[in-house]
Amino acid sequence: MTFKIDRAQFLRAAGAATVAVAAGQAAAAEEAYKSSWPEKTIKSLRHPSLKNRVVLITGGSRGFGWFIAQELLAGGAKVVLTGRGEEALKKVAAEVDQKYGKGRCLTVAGDVSNQADCARAVEATVQGFGRIDVMFNNAGRSPQDFGSGGAGANDSQKFYTTPDEALTTIYDTNLKGVWYMSKAAAPHLLKQKFGKIISVSTSAGNMARAGNSIYGPAKAALEVMHKCWALEMKGTGVDVNIVLPGGASDTSFIKQAVVAGDVGSRATNGRLLPGDVIVPAAVWLCTDATNGMTGERVVAKNWDLTAATPDEAFKKCLDPHVPMPQLM
Secondary structure, X not given: OEOOOOOHHHOOHHHOOEEEEEOOEEEEEOOOOOOOXXXXXXXXXXXXXXXXXXXXXXXXXXXXHHHHHHHHHHOOOEEEEEEOOHHHHHHHHHHHHHHHOOOOEEEEEOOOOOHHHHHHHHHHHHHHHOOOOEEEEOOOOOHHHHOOOOOOOOOOOOHHHOOHHHHHHHHXXXXXXXXXXXXXXXHHHHHOOOEEEEEEOOOHHHHOOOOXXXXXXXXXXXXXXXXXXXXXXXXXXXXXXXEEOOOOEOOOOOOOOOOOOOOOOHHHHOOOEOOOOOHHHHHHHOOHHHOXXXXXXXXXXXXXXXXXXXXXXXXXXXXXXXXXXXXX
Protein backbone atom coordinates (compact mmCIF):
# COMPACT_ATOMS: atom_id res chain seq x y z
CA MET A 1 0.00 0.00 0.00
CA THR A 2 1.27 3.45 -0.88
CA PHE A 3 0.33 6.38 1.32
CA LYS A 4 -2.05 9.02 0.04
CA ILE A 5 -2.58 12.66 0.86
CA ASP A 6 -4.45 11.77 4.08
CA ARG A 7 -1.29 10.47 5.77
CA ALA A 8 -2.17 12.36 8.96
CA GLN A 9 -1.71 9.30 11.14
CA PHE A 10 2.04 9.56 10.57
CA LEU A 11 2.28 13.21 11.58
CA ARG A 12 3.85 14.00 14.91
CA ALA A 13 2.78 17.01 16.88
CA ALA A 14 6.41 17.96 17.48
CA GLY A 15 6.84 18.49 13.75
CA ALA A 16 5.20 21.88 13.80
CA ALA A 17 7.38 24.71 12.52
CA THR A 18 7.51 28.36 13.46
CA VAL A 19 7.10 31.37 11.28
CA ALA A 20 9.74 34.09 11.41
CA VAL A 21 9.60 37.59 10.05
CA ALA A 22 12.91 39.18 8.99
CA ALA A 23 14.11 42.10 6.85
CA GLY A 24 10.59 43.40 6.34
CA GLN A 25 9.30 40.29 4.56
CA ALA A 26 7.63 37.18 5.91
CA ALA A 27 9.75 34.04 5.74
CA ALA A 28 8.66 30.74 7.23
CA ALA A 29 11.39 28.93 9.09
CA GLU A 30 10.92 25.18 9.35
CA GLU A 31 13.12 25.04 12.44
CA ALA A 32 11.34 22.46 14.58
CA TYR A 33 11.77 19.70 12.03
CA LYS A 34 10.79 16.27 13.22
CA SER A 35 10.08 13.71 10.54
CA SER A 36 6.47 12.80 9.81
CA TRP A 37 7.72 9.45 8.46
CA PRO A 38 7.92 6.31 10.61
CA GLU A 39 11.30 5.98 12.30
CA LYS A 40 11.85 2.65 10.53
CA THR A 41 11.55 4.39 7.14
CA ILE A 42 14.00 7.13 8.06
CA LYS A 43 16.60 4.71 9.42
CA SER A 44 16.34 2.60 6.26
CA LEU A 45 17.55 5.57 4.20
CA ARG A 46 21.02 5.54 5.80
CA HIS A 47 22.73 3.74 2.96
CA PRO A 48 26.49 3.13 3.39
CA SER A 49 27.24 5.10 0.21
CA LEU A 50 26.08 8.31 1.89
CA LYS A 51 29.19 8.34 4.07
CA ASN A 52 31.14 11.47 3.01
CA ARG A 53 28.99 11.92 -0.11
CA VAL A 54 29.07 15.60 -1.09
CA VAL A 55 25.67 17.04 -1.94
CA LEU A 56 25.10 20.63 -3.04
CA ILE A 57 21.51 21.71 -2.35
CA THR A 58 20.07 24.98 -3.60
CA GLY A 59 17.42 26.57 -1.44
CA GLY A 60 18.89 24.58 1.43
CA SER A 61 18.05 26.76 4.42
CA ARG A 62 14.35 25.84 4.66
CA GLY A 63 11.57 23.69 3.28
CA PHE A 64 12.38 20.66 1.15
CA GLY A 65 16.06 21.57 0.94
CA TRP A 66 16.56 21.76 4.70
CA PHE A 67 14.56 18.60 5.41
CA ILE A 68 16.53 16.64 2.81
CA ALA A 69 19.84 18.04 4.05
CA GLN A 70 19.18 16.88 7.62
CA GLU A 71 18.48 13.30 6.60
CA LEU A 72 21.54 13.26 4.33
CA LEU A 73 23.65 14.49 7.24
CA ALA A 74 22.16 11.80 9.46
CA GLY A 75 23.33 9.27 6.87
CA GLY A 76 26.90 10.57 6.91
CA ALA A 77 26.87 12.94 3.94
CA LYS A 78 28.46 16.36 3.68
CA VAL A 79 26.25 19.15 2.40
CA VAL A 80 26.64 22.55 0.84
CA LEU A 81 23.55 24.72 1.26
CA THR A 82 22.79 27.78 -0.82
CA GLY A 83 20.13 30.43 -0.43
CA ARG A 84 19.46 34.12 -0.82
CA GLY A 85 19.24 34.77 2.91
CA GLU A 86 22.64 34.92 4.56
CA GLU A 87 21.25 35.04 8.10
CA ALA A 88 19.09 31.97 7.53
CA LEU A 89 22.12 30.09 6.22
CA LYS A 90 24.19 31.06 9.24
CA LYS A 91 21.45 29.76 11.50
CA VAL A 92 21.19 26.35 9.84
CA ALA A 93 25.00 26.06 9.65
CA ALA A 94 25.21 26.58 13.41
CA GLU A 95 22.50 23.96 13.92
CA VAL A 96 24.36 21.46 11.74
CA ASP A 97 27.60 22.05 13.64
CA GLN A 98 25.85 21.43 16.94
CA LYS A 99 23.80 18.42 15.85
CA TYR A 100 26.04 16.62 13.34
CA GLY A 101 29.52 17.96 14.11
CA LYS A 102 31.75 20.59 12.56
CA GLY A 103 33.14 20.20 9.07
CA ARG A 104 29.99 18.62 7.63
CA CYS A 105 28.28 21.67 6.16
CA LEU A 106 29.23 24.69 4.06
CA THR A 107 26.88 27.52 3.19
CA VAL A 108 27.05 29.85 0.21
CA ALA A 109 24.79 32.90 0.01
CA GLY A 110 23.70 33.67 -3.52
CA ASP A 111 20.91 33.69 -6.07
CA VAL A 112 20.62 30.83 -8.56
CA SER A 113 19.30 33.26 -11.15
CA ASN A 114 22.80 34.79 -11.16
CA GLN A 115 25.17 32.58 -13.15
CA ALA A 116 28.23 33.91 -11.34
CA ASP A 117 26.68 32.95 -7.98
CA CYS A 118 26.04 29.44 -9.30
CA ALA A 119 29.64 29.03 -10.46
CA ARG A 120 30.83 30.33 -7.09
CA ALA A 121 28.69 27.81 -5.20
CA VAL A 122 30.08 24.87 -7.17
CA GLU A 123 33.63 26.14 -6.80
CA ALA A 124 33.16 26.56 -3.04
CA THR A 125 31.91 22.97 -2.86
CA VAL A 126 34.94 21.58 -4.71
CA GLN A 127 37.38 23.71 -2.74
CA GLY A 128 35.75 22.94 0.60
CA PHE A 129 35.15 19.21 0.22
CA GLY A 130 37.38 18.24 -2.69
CA ARG A 131 34.54 17.10 -4.95
CA ILE A 132 30.85 17.30 -5.74
CA ASP A 133 28.82 14.09 -6.03
CA VAL A 134 25.23 15.30 -6.21
CA MET A 135 23.81 18.53 -7.62
CA PHE A 136 20.38 18.86 -6.02
CA ASN A 137 18.35 21.69 -7.58
CA ASN A 138 15.68 22.59 -5.07
CA ALA A 139 15.52 26.41 -5.11
CA GLY A 140 12.37 27.84 -6.63
CA ARG A 141 10.05 30.81 -6.65
CA SER A 142 6.32 30.47 -6.13
CA PRO A 143 3.57 32.11 -8.19
CA GLN A 144 2.13 33.10 -4.83
CA ASP A 145 5.00 35.59 -4.55
CA PHE A 146 3.29 37.55 -7.32
CA GLY A 147 -0.36 37.37 -6.39
CA SER A 148 -1.27 34.17 -8.22
CA GLY A 149 -2.67 31.49 -5.95
CA GLY A 150 -0.90 28.46 -7.36
CA ALA A 151 -1.16 25.08 -5.65
CA GLY A 152 -3.80 24.89 -2.95
CA ALA A 153 -5.41 28.21 -3.85
CA ASN A 154 -9.10 28.84 -4.43
CA ASP A 155 -8.41 31.92 -6.53
CA SER A 156 -5.83 32.46 -9.25
CA GLN A 157 -4.61 35.28 -11.43
CA LYS A 158 -5.07 35.34 -15.19
CA PHE A 159 -1.98 35.58 -17.37
CA TYR A 160 -3.06 38.96 -18.75
CA THR A 161 -3.16 40.51 -15.28
CA THR A 162 0.02 38.85 -14.00
CA PRO A 163 2.99 41.24 -13.62
CA ASP A 164 5.81 40.63 -16.09
CA GLU A 165 8.17 40.49 -13.12
CA ALA A 166 6.64 37.10 -12.29
CA LEU A 167 7.57 35.71 -15.70
CA THR A 168 11.16 36.92 -15.42
CA THR A 169 11.71 35.91 -11.80
CA ILE A 170 10.13 32.46 -11.94
CA TYR A 171 11.81 31.47 -15.20
CA ASP A 172 15.16 32.90 -14.08
CA THR A 173 15.03 30.90 -10.84
CA ASN A 174 13.06 27.74 -11.59
CA LEU A 175 14.47 27.03 -15.04
CA LYS A 176 17.57 29.08 -15.81
CA GLY A 177 18.85 28.68 -12.26
CA VAL A 178 18.80 24.90 -12.65
CA TRP A 179 20.59 25.26 -15.99
CA TYR A 180 23.30 27.47 -14.44
CA MET A 181 23.87 25.22 -11.42
CA SER A 182 23.88 21.99 -13.41
CA LYS A 183 26.12 23.41 -16.11
CA ALA A 184 28.63 24.52 -13.47
CA ALA A 185 28.56 21.11 -11.75
CA ALA A 186 28.58 18.90 -14.86
CA PRO A 187 32.31 19.17 -15.74
CA HIS A 188 33.28 17.98 -12.25
CA LEU A 189 30.80 15.09 -12.35
CA LEU A 190 31.94 14.03 -15.82
CA LYS A 191 35.60 14.22 -14.88
CA GLN A 192 35.15 11.82 -11.97
CA LYS A 193 32.81 9.63 -14.09
CA PHE A 194 30.24 9.67 -11.33
CA GLY A 195 27.53 11.96 -10.11
CA LYS A 196 23.89 12.81 -9.94
CA ILE A 197 21.81 15.78 -11.05
CA ILE A 198 18.45 15.84 -9.28
CA SER A 199 15.86 18.58 -9.63
CA VAL A 200 12.51 19.24 -7.96
CA SER A 201 9.47 19.51 -10.20
CA THR A 202 5.70 19.58 -9.75
CA SER A 203 2.71 17.36 -10.50
CA ALA A 204 1.61 17.08 -14.13
CA GLY A 205 -1.80 18.46 -13.25
CA ASN A 206 -0.13 21.56 -11.85
CA MET A 207 1.69 22.26 -15.12
CA ALA A 208 -1.40 22.97 -17.20
CA ARG A 209 -3.89 24.63 -14.92
CA ALA A 210 -5.65 27.98 -14.93
CA GLY A 211 -3.66 30.54 -12.96
CA ASN A 212 -0.38 28.69 -13.34
CA SER A 213 0.72 29.78 -16.79
CA ILE A 214 4.23 30.73 -15.64
CA TYR A 215 5.16 28.25 -12.90
CA GLY A 216 3.57 25.24 -14.61
CA PRO A 217 5.21 25.64 -18.03
CA ALA A 218 8.56 26.39 -16.35
CA LYS A 219 8.40 23.01 -14.60
CA ALA A 220 7.28 21.29 -17.81
CA ALA A 221 10.30 22.76 -19.58
CA LEU A 222 12.50 21.66 -16.68
CA GLU A 223 11.41 18.06 -17.06
CA VAL A 224 11.94 17.98 -20.82
CA MET A 225 15.34 19.58 -20.30
CA HIS A 226 16.28 16.80 -17.87
CA LYS A 227 15.14 14.17 -20.34
CA CYS A 228 17.55 15.69 -22.86
CA TRP A 229 20.38 15.78 -20.31
CA ALA A 230 19.79 12.15 -19.36
CA LEU A 231 20.18 11.16 -23.01
CA GLU A 232 23.23 13.39 -23.51
CA MET A 233 25.00 12.02 -20.42
CA LYS A 234 24.05 8.38 -20.88
CA GLY A 235 27.00 6.09 -20.23
CA THR A 236 29.08 8.77 -18.50
CA GLY A 237 28.32 7.64 -14.95
CA VAL A 238 26.23 10.78 -14.35
CA ASP A 239 22.52 10.21 -13.68
CA VAL A 240 19.86 12.87 -14.25
CA ASN A 241 16.46 12.58 -12.57
CA ILE A 242 13.39 14.53 -11.49
CA VAL A 243 11.75 14.23 -8.08
CA LEU A 244 8.46 15.82 -7.04
CA PRO A 245 6.36 15.64 -3.88
CA GLY A 246 3.18 14.54 -5.63
CA GLY A 247 1.03 17.41 -4.44
CA ALA A 248 1.11 20.73 -2.63
CA SER A 249 3.13 20.26 0.55
CA ASP A 250 3.18 22.00 3.90
CA THR A 251 6.26 24.17 3.61
CA SER A 252 6.66 27.93 3.49
CA PHE A 253 6.42 27.69 -0.32
CA ILE A 254 2.64 27.56 0.19
CA LYS A 255 1.70 30.87 1.76
CA GLN A 256 -0.50 31.01 4.85
CA ALA A 257 -2.77 33.45 3.02
CA VAL A 258 -3.50 30.63 0.57
CA VAL A 259 -3.77 27.73 3.03
CA ALA A 260 -4.42 28.95 6.56
CA GLY A 261 -2.59 27.62 9.58
CA ASP A 262 0.93 27.43 10.91
CA VAL A 263 3.54 26.00 8.56
CA GLY A 264 4.07 22.42 9.68
CA SER A 265 0.51 21.86 10.90
CA ARG A 266 -1.51 22.16 7.69
CA ALA A 267 -1.26 18.56 6.50
CA THR A 268 -3.81 17.54 9.11
CA ASN A 269 -6.66 19.30 7.26
CA GLY A 270 -6.17 17.14 4.16
CA ARG A 271 -5.38 19.97 1.74
CA LEU A 272 -1.60 19.59 1.90
CA LEU A 273 0.91 16.76 2.07
CA PRO A 274 3.39 16.76 4.97
CA GLY A 275 6.27 19.17 4.36
CA ASP A 276 8.85 16.38 4.39
CA VAL A 277 6.95 14.09 2.02
CA ILE A 278 9.80 14.37 -0.48
CA VAL A 279 12.54 13.17 1.89
CA PRO A 280 12.76 9.37 1.45
CA ALA A 281 12.67 9.43 -2.36
CA ALA A 282 15.06 12.39 -2.54
CA VAL A 283 17.59 10.85 -0.15
CA TRP A 284 17.43 7.46 -1.88
CA LEU A 285 18.17 9.13 -5.22
CA CYS A 286 21.44 10.38 -3.69
CA THR A 287 22.63 6.86 -2.81
CA ASP A 288 24.45 4.22 -4.85
CA ALA A 289 21.24 2.17 -4.80
CA THR A 290 20.05 4.28 -7.75
CA ASN A 291 23.31 4.34 -9.72
CA GLY A 292 22.61 3.95 -13.43
CA MET A 293 18.99 5.01 -13.07
CA THR A 294 18.55 8.08 -15.26
CA GLY A 295 15.80 9.96 -17.04
CA GLU A 296 13.24 9.04 -14.37
CA ARG A 297 10.39 10.99 -12.82
CA VAL A 298 10.06 10.13 -9.13
CA VAL A 299 6.79 10.87 -7.30
CA ALA A 300 7.79 10.98 -3.64
CA LYS A 301 4.36 10.54 -2.04
CA ASN A 302 4.12 7.04 -3.54
CA TRP A 303 6.89 5.66 -1.30
CA ASP A 304 5.53 2.30 -0.19
CA LEU A 305 5.38 2.05 3.58
CA THR A 306 4.56 -1.65 3.39
CA ALA A 307 7.62 -2.62 1.33
CA ALA A 308 10.26 -4.83 2.93
CA THR A 309 13.20 -2.76 1.66
CA PRO A 310 13.79 0.86 0.64
CA ASP A 311 14.56 -0.33 -2.90
CA GLU A 312 11.09 -1.84 -3.15
CA ALA A 313 9.50 1.21 -1.53
CA PHE A 314 11.28 3.50 -3.98
CA LYS A 315 10.15 1.55 -7.05
CA LYS A 316 6.56 2.56 -6.31
CA CYS A 317 7.63 6.19 -6.81
CA LEU A 318 8.73 5.71 -10.42
CA ASP A 319 6.34 7.28 -12.90
CA PRO A 320 5.50 5.20 -15.98
CA HIS A 321 7.53 6.12 -19.06
CA VAL A 322 5.86 7.89 -21.96
CA PRO A 323 7.40 7.94 -25.48
CA MET A 324 6.92 11.69 -25.90
CA PRO A 325 5.91 14.47 -23.48
CA GLN A 326 2.23 15.32 -23.84
CA LEU A 327 0.09 17.74 -21.88
CA MET A 328 -2.74 18.60 -24.28
